[in-house]
Amino acid sequence: MERFYSDEQILIRNSVRRYCEDKVLPCAAAIDTEDRFPRGLYQGLADLGLFGICVPEPAGGSGLGAVTATIVMEEIARCSGSLGNAYALPVEAAAFLHQHGGARHHALIPGIIDGSILVATAVTEPDHGSDVAGMTTTALKDGTDYVINGTKAWVTMGAVADQLIVFAKTTTEPGHRNISCYLVEGDRPGIARGEPEALLGMHGLEDCQIHFDDVRIPQENRIGPENQAFRAAMENFNFSRLMMSAMALGMAQAAFEDALAYAKERKQFGNAIIAFQAVQFMLADMSTDIAAARLLIHHAARLSDAGHPIAKEAAHAKRFTTDMAMKHVSAALQVHGGNGYSKHYRIERIFRDVRLAQIFEGTNEIQRLIIARQLEKDAGRG
């Protein structure tokens, strides 16, 4: 893989790997058990200059783009899935605000990049997840303000975010043509945050519901043109799906490395278990599928960096990588035998953490729908 990366990408990957192995890995189990947002480690990533990776240099970022962002994500998630998940938020928010926002939003980008401002994104509602267009949260115009009412669900870092990117409707009509996007300061009157969710894995991200009860914001807080945010949200999902693919890839890579080391160490019937063909084949399949996933992700990321549409390619990467990661993390646990089922080995945590990747940023069933629709469109073009 080495020769596909530029010298700069290898340098960045190595420095992220050093930071993650030295600082993140020793804390990964504590992030899981304590279930608190790891602000110090998050700040360490900001201090490495990793949050502005998809913001152009003149706007305060490094402008390195999606390929580099996915390389960085893989390294972080290899040491902690939760911190990898947290890393996606500032990278995506800074890029989104730069692309779609105005002066008020651009002013926040330096704070997001230096780690001092935490941002969360709220699309999903308790009754509307896959059906994004079905959302019922409203932002109704009142003079020069909008007044927001509704409840958002599963907001990652929702309990700790200083700023919220909220998708809501400007009318109560059904459909997606009235969805707009707003920046909502987290201390606005009328905002109530629920208790952090008790989750299977991916601990430490303080996911919660957020209730909006007559939350008033000035119209300058709107991000992008009124009623045109559905498309922006879908485009943003394409990038975030690449990031989630790279996150799952990092976890699969860690599981593979653990399984390989364990198979060389563990002896049964007088042999290291790596001598058994059944174990060899599991490791061989892991190695092959991880390499294939990495290529799918980087192919889509390269297209994205070159300005091409990537809806199908991002869905390919997300569907394949996250299913692959779940399958092989489970196989890596199997290689550990009974020890794999114990909290003394980190494969147990990776097994719980990686499961989320098949569900969020559009479930894998939705990815299949996106791919099938695109195939239909492509076939129509002849």
Ligand SMILES: Cc1cc2nc3c(=O)[nH]c(=O)nc-3n(C[C@H](O)[C@H](O)[C@H](O)COP(=O)(O)OP(=O)(O)OC[C@H]3O[C@@H](n4cnc5c(N)ncnc54)[C@H](O)[C@@H]3O)c2cc1C
């Ligand atoms: C830990 C966690 C963190 C999250 N973070 C965020 C966040 O920060 N911001 C945010 O906005 N959201 C977030 N989400 C929400 C996440 O994106 C949704 O959970 C996801 O999109 C699925 O929506 P749902 O849970 O309502 O499931 P549903 O949409 O109710 O789906 C249930 C099942 O039905 C299937 N299904 C639904 N529709 C179809 C269809 N048309 N065809 C075939 N199958 C279908 C789904 O694939 C799934 O298997 C998070 C979720 C979790 C669990």
